[in-house]
Amino acid sequence: MEPKLSKAYDPADVETRWYRAWEADGCFHAVADSPKPHYSIVIPPPNVTGVLHMGHALNNTLQDVLCRWKRMTGHEVLWMPGTDHAGIATQNVVEKQLAGEGLDRHALGREEFIARVWKWRAESGGQIINQLKRLGASCDWERERFTMDEGLSKAVREIFVRLYEEGLIYRDNRLINWCPRCHTALSDLEVEHDEKQGHLWHLRYPVKGSPRFLVVATTRPETMLGDTAVAVHPEDERYADLIGQTVVLPLLGREIPIIADDYVDREFGTGVVKITPAHDFNDFEVGKRHSLEFINILDSSGFINENGGPYRGLERGAARGKVVADLDAQGLLEKIDSHANAVGECYRCKTVIEPFLSLQWYVNVQPLAAEAIKAVQQGETRIVPTQWEKTYFEWMFNIKDWCISRQIWWGHRIPAWYCDDCGAITVSRADASACSHCGSRQLRQETDVLDTWFSSALWPFSTMGWPERTETLAKFYPTSCLVTGFDILFFWVARMMMMGIKSMGEVPFTDVYIHALVRDAQGQKMSKSKGNVIDPLSVIDEYGADAFRFTLTAFAAMGRDIKLATERIAGYKAFANKLWNAARFTLMNLEDFDPQVIDLSKLELSPADRWILVRLAETAREVNRALAEYKFNEAASLLYAFTWHYFCDWYIELAKEELYGTDLAAKARVQKTLFTVLEELLRLLHPLMPFITEEIWQALPGERPCAYIMLAPYPTGEGLPQDVEGAARMELVMEVVRAIRNIRGEMNVAPSRQVTAVLDCKSPASAEILKGGERYIRALARVGELTCGVGVARPDQAATQVAGDVEILLPLAGLIDIDAEEQRLVKEIAKVEKDVTLFAKKLGNEAFIAKAPPEVLEKDRGKLSEAQEKLEILQQSLEKIRGLK
């Protein structure tokens, strides 16, 4: 017999071969006019600058599992792939490249810079797509999109204009988060707050015309240059007499009022707050309430501007040092306390952000959010696990207007034109050539671009051709499921909900599945600086894509973190190998077999066949249920257990008996079962392990119903011969095998040595079952002489075990050690005694008898009597053994 499969599974060769074949044959392609029910997923578009990391690997593995599963269950599956232009991130990458050449974007100019980014994208933007293919992602690559594509850009303009016309997009001059390094505004979400140990400086402001000082506490002393008031609480007696007076701002000598505002917390610091309306969000509000002056003291790079007097030209950090030193020199620094506070940082470059007064574009999201809330409340979109709904609602209820303009070059340029003649704004779908207000041709387009997340928010429908009414939209929108990590729930999911409902009148997806984030084995976030990054590609190289995918699937249940340890992946590589070898075994024994010839349902099946077929059907049902509930880990462990513990450990071993036997009919029957089980198992495993299953499936004998396993139907558990009682009878045989093995193992009987066994059955039924299973018992427990029946002759000296109502006796007769058997029995008895006392106590409790449901009572009674019987037998054996000493 020549094995058809190589001795060890070699993933590298198999993976590339099948992926190419699937793609070349259009297996991933979805057609809109299919009669099949639709199933659609849009990929969370990775940044073009990205390389595949563990988060992507998990995210896309889960999507692929769903897509492959749904494809096999008869759905027309569209998995829409693409990448995101990632405005700031990409611009940073290219700027860094320019810096390496001694250039900057201003030297190039806007147009040339953008051309440069496109060039960069053409050269290195496809990397992550190829990496997704290595993972096995069955995306419809023919439909691949990019957020800056012509079509998507059209969608962006369309929705921008619509929202503008409805008054939901507007321009306003207010404080925004400014990144002095990226030179752009950021939305609130793009600011990360990091708790840091800082200081609280206490500064003395002299009260005008009085020897008194007001002591203010601040974490940012340099902003005092922009102070336009000092505030106290209106009911604070300490300062009541000073309200309405003025202080002289140190260093600059500006006279500023002392105002009262109940924003001030009397308990904090000194109860006096310096007010810097142009550089602090709270102060901004106070400033508006009291009509204070807004003095901006910084330029866009974070340097002190002309309003900073002598400090002009200093970088903000240096300015802080000098301001503090100068105040100290003048005796105006009262003290410095240490103080923890959260500083905002740019989520792209980690630079400390600056509250900065500027004119920006905003979306009034309240009305959109209201709809997005309602949709989830009414169940049009389901968030799984449901705990995330609360987070979603929390954010939506407290949503604030979205600052969407960015002062960078790479992105969707805002379709607004300013008229040099009349000053009006023209917002238009097409490039405007004349002012919509006065008709002037002196127009300048807005230089700002849109927040990257603005175009991502349109992804579920912009990728399908919106605003055209395409067939694809009609067929595949709303999408079936969105799979994503919770880290972009607000950035992306929430905004897609708002924009989807607004644009399409329908939610963008019916399910949102939120998965955990992948961390290292210690639970640390993987990051380059920590050096704890595990590269998915190297994992695939080392363990194979299937083992990796299976690992991620098995881990998917975890709440928030997945601590990825490579040992686990190695374990699943062993699993892939196990499957491979089970297949090798099967194929070796199928040489003379044609699967089409025999009909399984017409055969007289063996107990082992009945058992494995019942287990298989049960596994298939459970796996389908688990996947439908997004319980990926359950699906993985069900398949793992079936493959390894049911199919390999038991069925293959049982099958050997007949495969190697002389009964040709029996052999053909086992071959058929073996073939059937392996073939269904491969299909069941395919969504999780696409490559190895395809490779084995293609090597199976006989005609295939379709070209690839990925196109074959997914098993449901239907259509297999089912004899549940027969399977249960087989369990008794297996239990007896286990019992004999236990004795052998505990007493160190060499596996090569055959033993004699006597099976004393209490019931004829058991005797019959075991007689039917004799050959299995002989083979699997290495039994030579075997006696089985009701009231059979019992050996005088024997090691004893109990299985159901069967007493298993292995004659000691010079074979085994009496002390060892005594020890084993003592251990066994202790275990059974524990059971007996537990159930006796439970059943002795009147309240339990009175209130517990009858089926629980019944079950426990059965268990008690079973344990009691077992205990009695074992105790008798122990006495006998002791008598021998």
Added chain:
RNA sequence: GGGCGAAUAGCUCAGCUGGGAGAGCAUCGGCCUUACAAGCCGAGGGUCACAGGUUCGAUCCCUGUUUCGCCCACCA
């Protein structure tokens, strides 16, 4: 300040609506049994964080506590 999550075997984690605690890895003992030593057979190992409560019965539900992690938030 508000919210969320986690705490179960040495390690990493499952455990669905409450009914005798599970897996993988690791450990110990025995096996190169012709699919697989990436394997086979057997074994050991847990006051389910702590304290109360509800219940006939709690790892699971409720309250509180501790430890760790995350998200949101304008207390200077």
